[in-house]
Amino acid sequence: MLDFAIFAVTFVIILVGAVLYLYPSSRSASGIPGLNPTEEKDGNLQDIANQGSLHEFLARLHGQFGPVASFWFGRRPVVSLGSVEQLRQHINPNRTTDSFETMLKSLLGYQSGMGGGATEALMRKRLYENAINNTLEKNFPLLLKLVEELVGKWQSFPEDQHTPLCAHLLGLAMKAVTQLALGDRFQKDSEVIRFRKNHEAIWSEIGKGYLDGSMDKSSSRKGHYERALTEMETVLMSVAEQRKGQRNHTAFVDTLLQSNLSDRQVMEDSMVFTLAGCVITANLCIWAVHFLSSSEDVQEKLHQELEDVLGSDPVSLDKIPQLRYCQQVLNETVRTAKLTPIAARLQENEGKVDRHIIPKETLVIYALGVVLEDADTWSRPYKFDPDRFMEDSARKSFSLLGFSGNQACPELRFAYTVATVLLSTVVRKLKLCKVKGQVVEARSELVSTPKDDTWITVARRS
Numbered sequence: 001m002l003d004f005a006i007f008a009v010t011f012v013i014i015l016v017g018a019v020l021y022l023y024p025s026s027r028s029a030s031g032i033p034g035l036n037p038t039e040e041k042d043g044n045l046q047d048i049a050n051q052g053s054l055h056e057f058l059a060r061l062h063g064q065f066g067p068v069a070s071f072w073f074g075r076r077p078v079v080s081l082g083s084v085e086q087l088r089q090h091i092n093p094n095r096t097t098d099s100f101e102t103m104l105k106s107l108l109g110y111q112s113g114m115g116g117g118a119t120e121a122l123m124r125k126r127l128y129e130n131a132i133n134n135t136l137e138k139n140f141p142l143l144l145k146l147v148e149e150l151v152g153k154w155q156s157f158p159e160d161q162h163t164p165l166c167a168h169l170l171g172l173a174m175k176a177v178t179q180l181a182l183g184d185r186f187q188k189d190s191e192v193i194r195f196r197k198n199h200e201a202i203w204s205e206i207g208k209g210y211l212d213g214s215m216d217k218s219s220s221r222k223g224h225y226e227r228a229l230t231e232m233e234t235v236l237m238s239v240a241e242q243r244k245g246q247r248n249h250t251a252f253v254d255t256l257l258q259s260n261l262s263d264r265q266v267m268e269d270s271m272v273f274t275l276a277g278c279v280i281t282a283n284l285c286i287w288a289v290h291f292l293s294s295s296e297d298v299q300e301k302l303h304q305e306l307e308d309v310l311g312s313d314p315v316s317l318d319k320i321p322q323l324r325y326c327q328q329v330l331n332e333t334v335r336t337a338k339l340t341p342i343a344a345r346l347q348e349n350e351g352k353v354d355r356h357i358i359p360k361e362t363l364v365i366y367a368l369g370v371v372l373e374d375a376d377t378w379s380r381p382y383k384f385d386p387d388r389f390m391e392d393s394a395r396k397s398f399s400l401l402g403f404s405g406n407q408a409c410p411e412l413r414f415a416y417t418v419a420t421v422l423l424s425t426v427v428r429k430l431k432l433c434k435v436k437g438q439v440v441e442a443r444s445e446l447v448s449t450p451k452d453d454t455w456i457t458v459a460r461r462s
């Protein structure tokens with residue numbers, strides 16, 4: 001619980017840190033309904049800590065003050081938007097950066113590409129997406145092989161064996177992301193293990209935020225983080241150097257190398273993709289398998305679709321769009337798990353939502369986690385029900401929140417492909433069963449993850 005409280009504060013400060021890094025601060029009050037600062041210096045930070053997480057704090061704030069509400073991060077006023085209608089008024093469909101990438105880059109202290117103009121930002125975004133598309137296309141058989149190895153292992157387990165999802169699926173995500181992003185050097189387990197160690201050290205600080213200054217106060221934490229980051233950067237640069245000299249352009253980094261990005265930019269984009277790609281892919285897979293194991297009906301329906309579309313063939317890239325129910329399952333997984341619960345933007349010019357003026361440079365939070373459980377938008381919001389995506393209105397709301405289209409983070413699209421390969425393989429071979437009496441709680445970091453590992457058992461289909 002204490003951990004959780006500390007996390008809430010640090011997370012908040014990340015967001016402030018992330019945008020302050022890029023923009024000067026503003027002190028103007030907003031006049032929007034909400035909390036007064038309970039403390040001159042800290043604003044509402046203690047209230048957030050008391051609620052257990054920023055997501056829970058926002059849920060309560062919007063419950064009390066409605067869909068447009070304000071509070072204070074330290075001395076800084078913040079406006080939070082907590083329903084689809086108000087987000088619709090605020091979201092600029094022309095924006096090209098996604099807030100996830102922006103947050104991550106500023107947390108890492110990476111600024112290249114942020115200072116450039118809109119055209120350069122757009123070019124880099126296209127290149128990044130293109131690199132993801134290329135690697136998926138060229139390495140699809142490899143992805144299938146990695147998934148089949150894991151499913152083969154599960155098939156060999158006795159039926160009462162408890163399988164730890166986080167451990168296994170993080171392992172799968174690490175192997176898939178490293179080999180697809182960085183090439184065959186990561187076929188070696190020793191390379192993946194080293195990558196995983198550094199990844200964990202970096203994400204354990206960045207995933208919850210270190211800009212609260214607590215890391216700076218602990219020289220051992222700071223040293224651990226900095227060594228991991230430096231080692232990871234060194235590995236990424238040496239990968240780029242090696243791959244420059246060869247003709248095989250199959251990995252994510254190869255596409256970047258064929259462009260005119262600087263060495264530093266190639267390293268930074270590789271860092272962002274491997275860091276975020278692993279966490280988002282692993283957690284999408286973990287939550288999807290977890291929800292399926294608790295819903296036999298959904299599993300049977302998915303099994304039926306897989307048999308109808310694929311028969312006994314392995315899934316292929318061009319068949320994926322036909323797996324509509326599978327996509328509904330993944331959409332509903334992102335929604336129910338609140339996979340990325342918070343996004344933040346800085347108000348670039350004065351704006352208006354309902355009758356409220358949002359002054360220039362105000363920090364605006366999109367309380368995605370609150371919107372995803374809003375009963376006005378989703379009937380029975382806590383139920384895992386992929387059928388809700390049969391409705392056009394559900395798809396539109398979901399898309400508006402930035403889970404598809406040009407606002408979506410490209411790592412999520414990558415994760416959908418990996419998760420589709422996983423589900424289409426595992427669900428045709430095995431029945432996923434939940435372990436009775438297990439309560440799975442989420443920890444709402446930058447990406448929501450189960451607090452403790454979560455377990456399933458599997459039974460062979462025959």
Ligand SMILES: *[C@@H]1O[C@H](CO)[C@@H](O)[C@H](O)[C@H]1NC(C)=O
Nearest residue numbers: 088089090091092093094095
């Ligand atoms: C988005 O771009 C279109 C076409 O360039 C323009 O007409 C529209 O006003 C822009 N919308 C916003 C909110 O900037």
Ligand SMILES: *[C@@H]1O[C@H](CO)[C@@H](O)[C@H](O)[C@H]1NC(C)=O
Nearest residue numbers: 125126127128129130131133
């Ligand atoms: C990548 O692939 C997706 C889906 O196939 C497509 O919508 C998108 O336009 C592609 N992006 C680029 C930059 O080619």
Ligand SMILES: *[C@@H]1O[C@H](CO)[C@@H](O)[C@H](O)[C@H]1NC(C)=O
Nearest residue numbers: 139142183184247248249250
């Ligand atoms: C290129 O790399 C892929 C994946 O690492 C590998 O399967 C393929 O054999 C390589 N091709 C050549 C010509 O080296």
Ligand SMILES: *[C@@H]1O[C@H](CO)[C@@H](O)[C@H](O)[C@H]1NC(C)=O
Nearest residue numbers: 116119120123258259260261
């Ligand atoms: C190289 O980068 C510059 C901007 O830095 C851009 O204007 C130019 O079109 C790029 N050239 C190629 C071949 O991508």
Ligand SMILES: *[C@@H]1O[C@H](CO)[C@@H](O)[C@H](O)[C@H]1NC(C)=O
Nearest residue numbers: 327328331389398399403404
């Ligand atoms: C899943 O959600 C996206 C919006 O993010 C939407 O475009 C897509 O149609 C949805 N898929 C299904 C099958 O409902």
